[in-house]
Amino acid sequence: MGKIFDWIDSRFGVKEPHKRFLQRPVPENINYSYCLGGMAFTYFLMLAFTGILLSIYYVPSEKEAFKSVVMITNEVTLGWLVRSLHKWSANLFIIFIILHTIRVFVYKAYRPPRDLNWMAGVFGFVTAMASGFTGYLLPWDQKAYWATEVGTSMFGTVPLIGDYLMYAVRGGLDINGTTLIRFYSLHILYLPVSMAVVLWAHFHMVKKQGIAKSL
């Protein structure tokens, strides 16, 4: 590789430990459906990139959230593009996770020793869904409000601890500015960090166990 990279690598040392992974043989007869997970990951990177751009203009407050979303869409240069990319990447992210899951299921790649990686994948899927749910409230329009009303009410149907769960998620009795900040915090901090940890574990196991042989 280039001189600058070699200079850094002779001090940092990432090339050698990754050689085995990057130059490993892959089983025969694999096809493009093995790319679905990688495509989902690409959408995750896309979401992270557009997300940090959106966070520059978005205001997570009861009075200004909706206004700031309108401003991002109508006034900010390329704001409409960044917001649309975030929205569509979010949809495609979920779709590609599901397709990837179906691929793994069909190829029976969930069997030991890959069972733990299947579980990591489930955690990732739940985290992605939670990100979708919390992100849906952030535009703070009627659709967002009522979707969250319905979604958080479902927490209330859990036996015994339902009400406590619902109030904890809402940050009070009703959906208001407290809920918005809670969801914002979850959406941009807790969930992406959890996702990063889950994905690290997911890829680590792929690296250690290799790709399952095709049927």
Place this chain on the structure above:
Amino acid sequence: MKRRDFLKRAIKVFFSILAIAILSALVYIYPSKIKNRKLHYIYLMDEDELPRKGVRRVEFVYKLEDKIITNRVFVAANNDKLTAFSPVCTHLGCLVNWDNNKKEFLCPCHGGKYNMNGDVIAGPPPKPLTRLPLEIKDGKVYVGIKV
């Protein structure tokens, strides 16, 4: 004490502190002010505006913690009996609408349907619509809601 035993104990202490920290975090997340909603009677309309027969949607405005809130109820008159229904669907909390042609309350979210008495006739709602107390004093109608 040997150094090894000391370190083993130190690890136990560390994880105990971690467990306490996580429990405190859960307590921290839980909202501190879950107030008890109290019943308030709020002016709805004058007595002569009450529906004789059928269902009327009535909007009303009140102030809560410096916020002006618009809310609505359905007042149903059936055989000289007057009932006020909360518009909140008992399934997952959306607001129902009155369909005057079909004579039923319809929830837009998951298709819950209630008849004029607030009883469920279709869809997922587990309970009839909540009835709210009405009070008529000096020709004015007040509705009791919990805020």
